[in-house]
Amino acid sequence: MTLRERITAAFGGETLALLAFLVVVFVAFSLATPLFLTGANLRSMAFQMPVLGLLTLAMLVPILSGGLNLAIIFQANISGLALAWVLIQFGGADAGVGAFILGAALALLAGAASGALMGVVVAYVGAHPILVSLAMMIFLRGLGEFLTRGGDISGFPDYMNVLGHGSFLGIPMPMIVFLVAALVWHIMLKRSKHGFSVYMIGSNIQAAEYSGLHTRRTLVLIYVISGMICAVAGILMAARFNSVRVGHGEALLLVTVLACFLGGIDPFGGFGRVLPVVLALIILQALSSGLNLIGANQHLSTAVWGLFLIGVMALRWLGERWRYKRRGGT
């Protein structure tokens, strides 16, 4: 096998095209401003991207299974709230590491429980994931705003700075968390029975059931895991912003969907890999940071993201046509 075939086999055909895109974006911004290709900018990018990245992982698997999880932001918020509540109980800024561990566990539990509820309804009631997760999103938002009266909760212990702003071997901690999560996702989807079932269910859940797969159990697990990675994102947000507020990161919801589609995830489920999605995330972050550096308005970068997706779709279409023609079609 050539290197190209090996990359395609391991990571999906999208990878090379997105790598090329990434190079173009990096070269273009490096030419536009000397500030882009600097350690400071790259570090700042590496601090900013992980929250979006973790939330995108939470969105990715439900989409692969033919569903969607609209509740991810508020699942992250509620999980952050669970952590904050434990920390406040143990004295806020004076809370010990044990309290953080307990709080993080409760946060994961909150994420898993909200996910499990969605999964059970999707799997056993047969309701569409869009409806179920929309209901969960509205429920969690209401619950969170009720509990916090719409305000911030802040005043966390200093050691949380290590997670939010620290580095290990020069790599920002949030980035390490994200890379580990992405690796776990890659292995889960490519090598685990659960991952295999996700793809099969995404293409045809009935045939998957007739083939003996645990389709319902898999669906529940998909949303439990999605909720847990939301909790990790929520903990990271609390550490980075030193506060928790319901509604934090709301604007990221559709960006996670955008990142999935840019990364070649089939909107109808059944096909897609992790690595192209990670590349798409890096491209989105680079576009955003780069435009910021050359002094463009923040809103412009949102517009560029949208155009970028349209551009990628057009290129994919051209690529398909080219491959088809090469095979002798008309």
Next chain:
Amino acid sequence: MTTDPDTAPALRLRNVSKTFGGVKALQNVDFEVRAGEVHCLAGENGCGKSTLIKIVTGVYTPDPGAEIELFGHPLDTISPTKARALGIAVIWQDLALFPHMTVAENIAFDDMVGVMPRVSFGSRYKARVQAVLDRLNVPLDLNTRLGDLPIAQRQIVAIARALMGEARLVFMDEPTASLTQSETDSLLDVVRTLSSQGIAVVFVSHRLAEVIDIAERVTVLRDGKLVGVYPTEGMTQSRLGELMTGALLENSVSAQDRSSAEPVLVIKDLSRHDEFRGVSLTIRRGEVLGLIGLIGSGRTELAHALIGMSRPDAGEIQLEGAPVRFASIRDAIARGVAYVSEDRLTLGLIQPQSIADNTVISVLDRVLDGLGLMAPKRQSQLVSHWIEELAVKIGQPEDAVSTLSGGNQQKVVLAKWLATEPRLLILDSPTVGVDVGARAGIFRIVRQLADEGLAILLISDEVTEVMFNADRVLHMAEGRIVGEYDPHATSVPDLEARIYA
């Protein structure tokens, strides 16, 4: 050359060839359909039938040198629009209808679109639609949503739409592939009605009995070449099968007496409300038990109860002597039961996914490594073992299973289930959409599996299939077993008379 339009053939093709990138899909084929004739186009998958139809309907341009004559008029070129204007209609297998529109809207569709729609969306067009349906002599409610109709009636709608466009030559691509026997009979009646009104029908079908029944003549293609044109009078199914495959097909009773072997499956008085009642049967090691019954006889419902997809209300299922109750299909698989569904497209295989994934899906636990992760090497070994074992013709194991022909897809289904090392294999209509040559291949595998000791329940609605491949035949009707036959002691016409009575 122009002949008198009244006596000229509806269609005459001479010397038609079509090459796709070096591959000759058709080579110097002649084809003629007389006006008002029912003509069958027969051949295995890939023989060039579809290419021929696509040339006549203007989808493909033939290689230079071809002569096409329609109702006596020579034509230089055909485009899809021109073909329709000349009265050629094709009813593809997928029917190309709109499930959310009504029957009337579907039938009048071609008149409703275009630059100058000939009918309005008011109610006036309905009279014309009704007239067409009256010509076909079928009662259909014009206002029913198409999606609510069974496939058989959607076929009728597709035919009516062709008549609305004043078609004089109708191509039907495997119209009976997903119909039951009685539905097929009524469709064939409609085809006869068309023919009696002077409309020529070209009929493509894998079911040879039907071809001989409905057509006056049959044109056989093999590997893109014309084998010949034959009258169906005096033609037998086995002769036609030989012409299509170019090989001798064994069509003889192969039943053996297995009554001394130990029983694998014993069912006693099994019932499930509205589905089947008091069903008792035994299948022994190495036995192929044929279960023949029409759709709605409870045959598939019985199979579903045997694999844990539904729970019986009363009665007992014993597997190798022990009573069993399956809570799910996974229970059944774990106990050695495998089920090849009648619906390969939506239940049997996950069509967009790869051949490899569709093969290992039932035995994931067997391809795990020490860490509990799926080992790519074990997967590919298992896949290549079964591809070789069953002689499945594939490109790459990574290709989507939908790229395979019906026969090869069915082999992948068999591979998936044989990998679970079952003791009881339930085959529900295993040859739907599989062509003649490939059918023989599948039944060779079935016979070999039985000889190796597997107990097999062969469910079918084709008499020849159970007669030639089963050791015993049970007849199921209205949820009950109503008769048992020894293939050696009965004949195809005799059994047909009892089942289709």
